[in-house]
Amino acid sequence: MSVGRTTAMAVETIPNARPQYSVRxxxxxxxxxxxxxxxxxxxxxxxxxxxxxxxxxRLIDEARSEIAREQAAH
Structure with missing residues (x-):
């Protein structure tokens, strides 16, 4: 079984967005x-x-949490 990995790092925040997903x-x-x-x-x-x-x-949740922490620190 393989372990997931990210392919990019930059994230923009979209408040209250409900992502649509694609799996292929x-x-x-x-x-x-x-x-x-x-x-x-x-x-x-x-x-x-x-x-x-x-x-x-999980990755999206982590990214949103990190963005919120960074915004709270400023």
Whole structure:
């Protein structure tokens, strides 16, 4: 089983956005790739579609939390 990974780092905050997700098989990576147009710089690869989607959702949650911490510090 593979472990998910990000493909990019930059994130813009979209308040209260409800992302729409896309999960497709990547022949290049031989894994499932989850993406969202709400955060085009974020994606997640995993061994199953469910793992890819869950990984992307966690990544988005982490990115939103980090943005909120940075905004609170300023």
């Amino acid at each position: 098989y990547s022949d290049e990576d031989n894994e499932w790739l989850a993406t969202t147009p709400t955060y085009p710089s974020l994606s997640w690869l995993a061994g199953t579609p469910e793992e890819a989607l869950a990984g992307l959702q």
